[in-house]
Amino acid sequence: MTLIACDIGSTRIKYGLVRRGCVQDHGTIPSASEEPLARRLPELARTLRALCAKTGTALGDCAGISVSLPTLVDAASGRLLSEFGRFRDMPTLDLRAWAKAEFGLPLALENDARMAAIGEWRHGAGRGCDSLVMLTLGTGLGTGVVIEGRVLRGKHGQAGCLGGHLTLRYDGRACDCGNIGCAEAEASTRCLAALARQRADFAASPLANEPVLDFAAVFRHAAAGDPCAGALRDHSLLVWASLAVSLIHAYDPEVLVLGGGVMGSAGVILPAVREHIRRHVHTPWGEVRIVPSALGDTAALVAGEWLLQEQFPHLKS
Amino acid sequence: MTLIACDIGSTRIKYGLVRRGCVQDHGTIPSASEEPLARRLPELARTLRALCAKTGTALGDCAGISVSLPTLVDAASGRLLSEFGRFRDMPTLDLRAWAKAEFGLPLALENDARMAAIGEWRHGAGRGCDSLVMLTLGTGLGTGVVIEGRVLRGKHGQAGCLGGHLTLRYDGRACDCGNIGCAEAEASTRCLAALARQRADFAASPLANEPVLDFAAVFRHAAAGDPCAGALRDHSLLVWASLAVSLIHAYDPEVLVLGGGVMGSAGVILPAVREHIRRHVHTPWGEVRIVPSALGDTAALVAGEWLLQEQFPHLKS
Numbered sequence: 001m002t003l004i005a006c007d008i009g010s011t012r013i014k015y016g017l018v019r020r021g022c023v024q025d026h027g028t029i030p031s032a033s034e035e036p037l038a039r040r041l042p043e044l045a046r047t048l049r050a051l052c053a054k055t056g057t058a059l060g061d062c063a064g065i066s067v068s069l070p071t072l073v074d075a076a077s078g079r080l081l082s083e084f085g086r087f088r089d090m091p092t093l094d095l096r097a098w099a100k101a102e103f104g105l106p107l108a109l110e111n112d113a114r115m116a117a118i119g120e121w122r123h124g125a126g127r128g129c130d131s132l133v134m135l136t137l138g139t140g141l142g143t144g145v146v147i148e149g150r151v152l153r154g155k156h157g158q159a160g161c162l163g164g165h166l167t168l169r170y171d172g173r174a175c176d177c178g179n180i181g182c183a184e185a186e187a188s189t190r191c192l193a194a195l196a197r198q199r200a201d202f203a204a205s206p207l208a209n210e211p212v213l214d215f216a217a218v219f220r221h222a223a224a225g226d227p228c229a230g231a232l233r234d235h236s237l238l239v240w241a242s243l244a245v246s247l248i249h250a251y252d253p254e255v256l257v258l259g260g261g262v263m264g265s266a267g268v269i270l271p272a273v274r275e276h277i278r279r280h281v282h283t284p285w286g287e288v289r290i291v292p293s294a295l296g297d298t299a300a301l302v303a304g305e306w307l308l309q310e311q312f313p314h315l316k317s
Numbered sequence: 318m319t320l321i322a323c324d325i326g327s328t329r330i331k332y333g334l335v336r337r338g339c340v341q342d343h344g345t346i347p348s349a350s351e352e353p354l355a356r357r358l359p360e361l362a363r364t365l366r367a368l369c370a371k372t373g374t375a376l377g378d379c380a381g382i383s384v385s386l387p388t389l390v391d392a393a394s395g396r397l398l399s400e401f402g403r404f405r406d407m408p409t410l411d412l413r414a415w416a417k418a419e420f421g422l423p424l425a426l427e428n429d430a431r432m433a434a435i436g437e438w439r440h441g442a443g444r445g446c447d448s449l450v451m452l453t454l455g456t457g458l459g460t461g462v463v464i465e466g467r468v469l470r471g472k473h474g475q476a477g478c479l480g481g482h483l484t485l486r487y488d489g490r491a492c493d494c495g496n497i498g499c500a501e502a503e504a505s506t507r508c509l510a511a512l513a514r515q516r517a518d519f520a521a522s523p524l525a526n527e528p529v530l531d532f533a534a535v536f537r538h539a540a541a542g543d544p545c546a547g548a549l550r551d552h553s554l555l556v557w558a559s560l561a562v563s564l565i566h567a568y569d570p571e572v573l574v575l576g577g578g579v580m581g582s583a584g585v586i587l588p589a590v591r592e593h594i595r596r597h598v599h600t601p602w603g604e605v606r607i608v609p610s611a612l613g614d615t616a617a618l619v620a621g622e623w624l625l626q627e628q629f630p631h632l633k634s
Contacts, residue, residue, distance in 0.1 A: 072601060081601040091601075131472035147471055154464055154569025155448035156602040162566040165599060170485050170503070170559035177599040179562055186487070242487035245496055249479040250567045252471025282482060282494040284389060284398040284408075285473040 001315065002057060004048055004065045004105075005304035007112060007297075009033075010086050010139045013040070015048060016301045017055050018066075021123050023298045025055050037087035045102050063315045064106040065099050066304030068115035070140070074157045075311065078109050081157065084140070084176050108311040111161040112136075112300055115307065116259055117144025118151060119299030122306050125257045125291045133163075133253040134293075136260035137215075137240060137269070140164055141184040145251045152251070164188070166246050168239055187239035189214060189262065195235070201228040219265045237269065241276030248281050248288050259293030266292045318632065319374060321365055321382045321422075322621035324429060324614075326350075327403050327456045330357070332365060333618045334372050335383075338440050340615045342372050350387075353406035362419050380632045381423040382416050383621030385432035387457070391474045392628065395426050398474065401457070401493050425628040428478040429453075429617055432624065433576055434461025435468060436616035439623050442574045442608045450480075450570040451610075453577035454532075454557060454586070457481055458501040462568050469568070481505070483563050485556055504556035506531060506579065512552070518545040536582045554586065558593030565598050565605050576610030583609045 005023075007014040010033045016026030029047055032040060052059060071090050072081035080090040099107035110118075117126075117134035126132040130149040136142040143163025145152040152160035164184035165177045172181025173191065185191055193213050196202045205228035210217045215236070221229035244256060256277075263269060274290045281288065293299060308315055322340075324331040327350045333343030346364055349357060369376060388407050389398035397407040416424035427435075434443075434451035443449040447466040453459040460480025462469040469477035481501040482494050489498025490508065502508055510530050513519045522545035527534045532553070538546035561573060573594075580586060591607045598605065610616060625632055 074602070082599070147469070147476060152464070155571055156569055156600070158600070158602070159464060159567070159569035162599065165566045166483060166563045167485055167559040168487050170555055179566075179597045179599060180559070238487055242484040242497070246483045246563075249482045249496075250476070252473055252476035254472055280496045282399070282479065282496060283473070283475070285391070285475070 001063045001305050001308070002061055003063050003304050003308055004051070005301040006044065006048070006065065006067045007115070007300040008037070008067065008069045008087075009112065010070055013044060014297055014301065015044075015051060016298065017051055017057060018301055018304050021302055021305060023301050025051060026298065026301065027051070033086035035087075036089035037093060038089050041098060048103070059103055059105065062103075062105055064108060064308045064312060065103065066108050066110070066115075066307050067095060068110050068112040068300040068303075070112050070142070072157055072161065073109045073111050075110065075153065078107075080109070106308070106312050106315070108304070108307045110303075110307055111142075111144070111157075113142025114144035114151065114153075114161045115300035115303045116142070116293070117146060117160075117257070118306050119295050119301070119303035120257045120259070120293060121146050123302045124294035124299055126255050129254045131251075131253045132255045132257060133247045133251050134257045134259060135163065135240075135244065135247060137188070137258065137262035138260035139189045141188050141243070142260070143247060145253070147251060147253075160251070163243065163247050166243065166250075168242055168246070183239055183243040187236035192218070192232070196228070196232060199228055199231065201231075205229060207232075215262045216265055219268045233268070237272040238276070240269070241273045244273055244277055244290070245281050248277070248283065253288060255289045255291060257291055257293055259296065259299060263292055318380045318622050318625070319378055320380050320621050320625055321368070322618040323361065323365070323382065323384045324432070324617040325354070325384060325386045325404075326429065327387055330361060331614055331618065332361075332368060333615065334368055334374060335618055335621050338619055338622060340618050342368060343615065343618065344368070350403035352404075354404035354410060355406050358415060365420075376420055376422065379422060381425060381625045381629060382420065383425050383427070383432075383618075383624050384412060385427050385429040385617040385620075387429050387459070389474055389478065390426045390428050392427065392470065395424075397426070423625070423629050423632070425621070425624045427620075427624055428459075428461070428474075430459025431461035431468065431470075431478045432617035432620045433459070433610070434463060434574070435623050436612050436618070436620035437574045437576070437610060438463045440619045441611035441616055443572050446571045448568075448570045449572045449574060450564045450568050451574045451576060452480065452557075452561065452564060454505070454575065454579035455577035456506045458505050458560070459577070460564060462570070464568060464570075477568070480560065480564050483560065483567075485559055485563070500556055500560040504553035509535070509549070513545070513549060516545055516548065518548075522546060524549075532579045533582055536585045550585070554589040555593070557586070558590045561590055561594055561607070562598050565594070565600065570605060572606045572608060574608055574610055576613065576616060580609055
């Protein structure tokens with residue numbers, strides 16, 4: 001199967017031409033997620049046409065378009081159910097109608113972290129296993145779950161993809177989702193600046209002079225001995241590791257895959273999460289494998305074939 | 318189908334004769350869960366024989382025995398996987414062999430909170446829905462999950478029944494399971510005395526003179542204005558309500574059923590949990606129904622028919 005895949009994130013829209021589970025050519029354009037997504041669709045359409053032209057692919061040779069987004073998706077209707085402050089027009093958009101009118105192609109939609117989980121399960125770090133949890137550490141925290149060979153969606157499409165909104169501290173920080181003390185509100189790129197600014201030692205920390213305050217900077221200054229960065233690092237690792245234990249207790253996977261942009265610092269994160277899980281998880285059957293994403297940014301793109309075949313079973317593979 | 322059902326809890330073993338989804342006759346014997354379960358089996362066998370005699374039921378008329386226990390169960394092998402300090406011999410017991418030798422009957426095993434969830438789903442508060450979470454507030458906190466008509470078990474039998482061991486406070490109290498800040502370690506009958514004793518105002522509270530320190534006493538003295546009891550009440554309601562939000566985010570149910578002995582105080586618990594969920598849950602599709610158990614103590618018993626038919630499909634209904 002040949003298809004066009006788009007992974008619409010908070011900062012970048014990744015796109016690619018996918019053929020038989022491999023990304024043939026890919027690129028990114030800015031998301032501008034503070035604006036309505038409808039305003040980005042004309043440029044996205046031009047970009048996808050240019051991708052086809054560049055790879056010598058006729059639209060008629062494409063089985064369809066897969067799109068993943070940072071929102072809850074009702075797979076049956078194709079409705080986007082929430083927006084968390086990004087692309088505020090999402091609940092009003094009909095992307096299926098857009099793809100039909102613009103390209104004459106069917107379009108399949110799914111939550112972005114669930115798509116990354118599907119990609120890692122079929123083609124990446126979870127290949128060969130049938131029970132997997134994916135946790136993406138990025139702007140927010142996303143999760144996706146496969147249990148005994150079935151993608152977990154639940155009655156209203158929410159199951160498995162709201163792992164970043166499990167309560168990790170019942171008297172903690174308010175989250176954009178409405179809950180209190182969500183993992184995403186306690187430690188994510190989205191809340192990092194606020195976490196840093198509430199520390200008394202932040203003003204004197206080299207972090208205060210960083211042009212971009214991200215976890216790469218935090219881990220770098222922590223390793224160099226800055227106490228503020230060290231405290232932010234230890235706090236965030238504890239939150240992510242505690243969330244990992246909750247996800248294992250909730251979904252009983254064989255494999256936990258860690259991905260997302262923050263995993264650029266996998267050398268810091270993986271050993272800490274593994275050690276916390278080893279000490280604190282309750283899995284009398286044995287040990288969950290904790291592994292980094294094998295597909296990185298392309299996980300949600302390569303999942304497109306599985307999603308199109310699931311949602312449009314008549315499409316030929 | 319006629320069957321014998323046993324629900325082996327931390328304090329009582331409940332048993333009953335179940336016929337076509339109704340409990341015909343039932344009773345309890347003490348658990349003595351600090352001792353090995355093997356020592357309780359001779360009295361349990363005598364009790365079940367007496368139940369059959371009293372109800373005029375021949376063993377040959379019974380399709381089998383269903384047993385629920387406060388432990389992780391590997392349904393395929395019938396092995397009991399953990400013990401959390403109760404019936405420490407559970408992982409070494411072969412209850413199927415016991416039932417075969419003692420009664421000549423097949424025996425089906427399941428986790429107790431998962432069985433309560435099955436009972437409420439088939440015959441109780443969740444009848445007619447296909448996605449349900451059950452949360453039992455008792456000595457510990459138990460959960461069971463049904464998603465789109467399937468009982469959630471997971472790869473190793475753990476999925477859905479460890480909801481009491483989701484991390485609710487990443488820097489919280491140590492739990493018997495090995496984790497930190499589990500809901501069960503933050504607010505349950507098991508940890509209530511420890512929670513109370515760490516408060517400076519406990520010694521002067523009427524709670525200190527209660528012969529049994531349980532949540533019924535806490536809610537009674539809180540209503541009468543005792544500040545220590547009031548603080549324990551507010552803390553516990555916040556923990557349970559925060560856990561309820563996490564369970565809804567994790568499993569996407571239509572209905573959340575609250576059961577267990579502590580729900581004797583449903584008049585205090587239900588309004589508080591409902592209000593917290595209304596304010597803090599993220600369910601853009603609509604509202605989860607929050608309801609009390611309809612079957613109470615018998616939920617795990619009436620689930621026996623479903624479990625026997627699932628595990629021994631040749632049994633006639």
